[in-house]
Amino acid sequence: MENNENRLHREEEAPNGEMVANSLRARGRNRSNERTRNVNKLWLWLGVLLLVAILLYWLFSIGIMESLQGYFNGN
Secondary structure, three states, rough: OOHHHHHHHHHHHOOOOHHHHHHHHHHHHHHHHHHHHHHHHHHHHHHHHOOOHHHHHHHOOOHHHHHHOOOOOOO
């Protein structure tokens, strides 16, 4: 009888395998979501920089910036 009681006591103290597995899965999902957020932020900033570069190119190509800087007809 004592052997059976010791076994039950050990099982109660030992962590539940399913809970540990679920915890590890949840941590993995959280890390994956965090990496995804970081990559999305990177793409967002790269897109913003690209749009700024396109805007500056467009402003120079139509001559607004050249006029503001005082360049006329290549002088």
